[in-house]
Amino acid sequence: PLARTIDPIRGRQIPPGEDLPLLKTDDDLAVEALLSEPEIAQPTHFSFDVRGRLWVAQYRQYPYPSGLEMTGRDQYYRSKYNRVPPAPPNHDRGADIISVHEDLDGDGNYETSKNVLEGLNMANSVVRGWGGLWIMHTPYLLFYRDENGDDIPDGNPEIRLAGFGLEDTHSVANGLTWGPDGWLYGGQGSTTTSRVTRPGFDDLPIYNEGPIVWRYHPPTKKFEVFADGGGNIFGLSFDAEGRLFSGHNGSETRGFHFVQNGQYLKQGKNPGKFGPPPNPFAFGELSMMESTNPIPRFSHLGIYVDAPALPARLQGTFLSIDPLHHYLITSSRSALGSTFKTSDMGFPLRSKDLTFRPVYLANAPCGGVVISDFREQYIAHGQNYQGQIDPDSGRIYRLRGEGKVLIQDRNLEVKTSQELVMLLNHDNLWHRQTAVRLLAQRADPAIITELKNLLNQKSPHPALEALWTLHQMGELEPKISIQLLAHPVPMVRAWIIRLSGDDGKLEPELFNQIQKLAKRETNAEVQCQILSTASRLEYQQGLALAKEIIERPDHLRDPFIPLMAWHVVEAHCNDQAAAVLETLNELEIWASPFFLNHIAPRLMRRFAEAGSRSNLLCCARLLELAPDLTARAALMRGFEKAFEGRIIPPLPDELNSRLGRPSLSMRIRRGEAQALEEGINQLSNSQTTSEDQIAVIRAFGTYQGTAEVWKKLLALAISADLPSLNRDAMIALQNYDDKEIGITLVNFYPKSSSALQAAILNLLSSRSVWAITLLEAIGPKKIPSSDFDQDLLARLSLHGDSQINDLVHEKFPDVEEKTPTLRLHALEKILSAQPGDPYAGESIFTERCASCHKLFFKGGEVGPDLTRYQRDDLSTMLVSILEPNAEIREGYENVVVTTNDKRVLSGFLSDEDTNSIVLRGFDGADITIPRKNIISLKPAGRSLMPSGLLNGLDDAALRNFFAYLRISQPITK
Structure with missing residues (x-):
């Protein structure tokens, strides 16, 4: 309803x-x-x-x-x-x-x-x-x-x-x-x-x-x-x-x-x-x-x-x-x-x-x-x-x-201000927090001196409570705030910085003292608060505080501080780019591992992705400022990331002169003729490392090369000698549209592994010319019709091609299923008839589910980890399997992308930035698509989990499968 x-x-x-x-x-x-x-x-x-x-x-x-x-x-x-x-x-x-x-x-x-x-x-x-x-x-x-x-x-x-x-x-x-x-x-x-x-x-x-x-x-x-x-x-x-x-x-x-x-x-x-x-x-x-x-x-x-x-x-x-x-x-x-x-x-x-x-x-x-x-x-x-x-x-x-006595004194409204001050060190959190609120709203001047004295306490309570109360009463003078920057309790230092910067500006002397504190502060929470406050300030104060944290050697692996520092810097890259670059004039910041790991690559990437001439000139300036090869390498990591999965456009002469000779994969994406030839040679050279080959394969998946290129990629996609390259070559072939690709892969399909078969189906369903070849190949000697689930058929229909639709109806005349309710009741009856064998069910799970789902730390990462899901709730689990589109878990929704080179792709959005998206397909492979190539991007209204997961299983196999799926601990042979 x-x-x-x-x-x-x-x-x-x-x-x-x-x-x-x-x-x-x-x-x-x-x-x-x-x-x-x-x-x-x-x-x-x-x-x-x-x-x-x-x-x-x-x-x-x-x-x-x-x-x-x-x-x-x-x-x-x-x-x-x-x-x-x-x-x-x-x-x-x-x-x-x-x-x-x-x-x-x-x-x-x-x-x-x-x-x-x-x-x-x-x-x-x-x-x-x-x-x-x-x-x-x-x-x-x-x-x-x-x-x-x-x-x-x-x-x-x-x-x-x-x-x-x-x-x-x-x-x-x-x-x-x-x-x-x-x-x-x-x-x-x-x-x-x-x-x-x-x-x-x-x-x-x-x-x-x-x-x-x-x-x-x-x-x-x-x-x-x-x-x-x-x-x-x-x-x-x-x-x-x-x-x-x-x-x-x-x-x-x-x-x-x-x-x-x-x-x-x-x-x-x-x-x-x-x-x-x-x-x-x-x-x-x-x-x-x-x-x-x-x-x-x-x-x-x-x-x-x-x-x-x-x-x-x-x-x-x-x-x-x-x-x-x-x-x-x-x-x-x-x-x-x-x-x-x-x-x-x-x-x-x-x-x-x-x-x-x-x-x-x-x-x-x-x-x-x-x-x-x-x-x-x-x-x-x-x-x-x-x-x-x-x-x-x-x-x-x-x-x-058990046996504990409840607190009787709960009505704080009747207490005097002096009595409320006494509660700021109460052993119950509610009493302390409520006393702060009452004192702040009363704003009784008679307690100000006593509250200021409590700030000198060396324990968190009541020092924090006194601080919060005085702040709300408007009784924290700059002199007191500066003194509190040296308080022995880290959270007092953090809170005085936070409260002082809430209005978006710091008094000059207070700012100077916080800047000095940023150099020497050892507590990570206080450093993080300095960055939080910096993000609220005008660029002069904000960048200066962030710079002090960035130059420090610690917190390289802190969960929050690197991104908090970057977000302060990035906030000023648009309107105050010159000021941002000015902070990099000193050699000290280039010697900081924190800067080289977390800020420099992001800063270069940010200007490169923004893409205007003025932003690209900022990239040139960064390369000019880089004092050594280590700093240059950090910048180039960000530059290459900015153009990952897309062709590099013409660049200003000032930037080209600073770039020098970039990597082979980047030169391929720039379309340099010599680089294209080098890349083809590397793919043919057995001495090339697999890492270098993958980089070249991915570059050719971005820059569309000649027939010689796609034939080389096709050979790698079906090579039994180089299985580690099969999937990457298959993804790169997305960018080519020759009919021979579809014919070759259809013929290769019966000899390929199940994982590679999923990649072939994903690839061939993306272009109408290949989809027709795929559907025409259905038969006992090539591709069995049972390999086509409801989701694959739905993807094929998205092409809007009458020949494809006719072939789907011809090959799958009974595409409509029984109603979910009937299938649910039938399955419940089968499962309740007798117990199943989880050992036999494990192999069914491995074949049908493990490419996407983990169970007991084994399996793929396309869908949710099932280990900690409520697998003992059979009715909910049956609905999820029989009707995966009934309610889709957030983060695992299927989207459909239509591109200007007539591809239809589907999967879930695993990453995105201002220039491209990354789509993770049903085979678990990631495909990077430049935004300028996208005609439409919309939810499919379907789960990533395919329908028909239980098709082909007899009653005994069904019982075995669910027996394994519902066990609470891993089984051992």
């Missing part, structure tokens, strides 16, 4: 009270039920006010917004609606509720529940502060003023922000949380697009596609993107020292650690999903946290545990929730340069209840950790959109130490 279901398919549900025995904890832990339906339902977010009360956002309207007509939806579940919904009070009344719950007697239970706001429409998170309620009511950030705190809004809501995307309601703006700096932070998921304005202030919107972290400053009404990219963000958390984290709905990580102005990996790179990269010259993105152990999909959100009612062993660990596997995970968190890596330690809370779906958690006023449970048998958004959802269920639990 394309609308809310009147009678949803609710799935199984266990009544409140009966669920607790199914929740298992470690021996030193206890779990307690706090709230359940009917008081609450669909709790996607909660927060605590200064009185310790619990505020819950009940996202009952999900997934369909009220009052809107859906006019379309793509394969990523991005919907189009007939209009933008109005904001309250003139909104379309929905089912969402904002409620508040209070523990009156301090026993840890919530005796009172009150619905403060009802009938909201896409309200998924709520926090209280600055005299009212802040609600993420997509597409609006609303502020309900409530100055007297009676929980009755003083009037209609104020629209503080508008324009957040509503395309996919499981990816909307979400996760409101107060930062220690006084900003209100929020996230945006992967499948929405925002055009954010501040009504009454902005004429032009701030545009963002996909995941971001954003923030809003209530006192000044400023809005900005804090970090670009991430996973499908749905929830944010700050640790005790003010670092920001989110979860990720992928695998192999516990989440993202966000630094200010970081440009992060976005989930998937499909052009039909995110469009072109926001910065085509980023040349890399910050990634998620690493893990020392395999991690299944997915960790929805994680928090830093700082809650004294939990055992000491859990303090300082990273606690994550996994709604797919019905458990919580505790991990140690250790520094990895300027970011972190995790190591899983255990599962402190797990459930056999399939409807237990933890979606949010937080350190609580009581000293425990509170967890919200979305309470669904069906958690995938695809299923939710189809009406498989229970909008009336939801639970909230508390995790605490």
